[in-house]
Amino acid sequence: MTRSVPYQPLLLRILHGISGILVIAAIITGFLVYNTFDKRFGKLPIPKIDPIQDIHGTVGLFFLILLPAFAIYSFHAGEKRLLQPDSIPKLSQFGKPIWWVSLQRLANTLMLIASVLAVISGRMMKEEWLPIGELDHIWYYFHLIAWVIMVCCLAIHVLMSAKVGGAPLLLSMFSGKFRTEDSPRIWFISLRAWLSNFSSNFPAEINQLMQSNFSLRIIEVVVLVGIIVAFVLPVFFSAGE
Incomplete structure (x- = not known):
């Protein structure tokens, strides 16, 4: 690849691509659900799709299944693309390159948080609420806010x-080329080596992670716990107010 085209890790491209497709599909189908049953804040003259709730729920379920891997990758290998200790102060430097970068990092982080809110609220909703006009459930409002x-x-x-990156950055996410050290054949070996190193130096690794970006570590815990909650909460509680 030429130097003018930035290189994106293959695993990032795969996770980013699939999650991006699912997020866009969830946003579109979510709007169609709203446009079919709610319409309180306006509507579009779009033909009704009868199984739209099922379609939206299926997309959301696939997104939930992928979310743990994408979140873990984002908070570690992709940490530089998320909130940094100086991101908020640098938002005051409007118009400068660092302002654009900081805004993107903040948006990326908020999207992870909103994704957790979306999957939790979606899992706690009942399918019959919207078709019968029950629009005032708290979980539905949370779902709208997340959307x-x-x-x-x-x-x-x-x-x-x-x-920030222009067309080269956008095109790099769709490239099918990858470097030898980025080959899928060594993913398992790399993961096993990382886990082995992490477990053998657990206290030091945790301490280093917490000191490197404490705010982001707190957000990571919230996101990962939220994902677990999205999986298990509907098992123990009936959806409701």
Whole structure:
């Protein structure tokens, strides 16, 4: 690859590509669900799709299954693309390159948080609520809030990527080329080596992680716990107010 085209790790491209498709599909089908049953904040003249709730739920389930891997990768290998200790202060430097980068990092982090809110609230909703006009359940409002945040963060993510890296950065996410050290054949070996090193130096590794970016580590815990909650909460509690 030429130097003018940035290189993106293959695993990032795969996880980013699949999760991106699922997020966009969830946003579109989520709007169609709202446009079919709610319409309180406006509507579009779109033909009704009878199984739209099932389609939206299926997309959401696939996204939930992928979310743990994407979140773990984002918080570690992709940490530089998320909130940094100086990201908030640098938002005051409007118009400068670091402002665009900081805004994108903030949007990426908010999208992970909103994703957790979306999957938890979606799992706790009942299918019969919207068709019978029960629109005032708290889980439905949480789901709407998560949808709005994800739409805004996705727009910022795409716009800032184009602003910061231009077409080469956007095209690099769709490249099929990868380096030898990035081959899928060594993923398992690399993962096993990382886990072995992490377990053998557990206290030091945890301490280093917490000191490197404490705020992001807190967000990581919240996101990962939230994902676990999304999987197990509906098993123990009936959806409701």
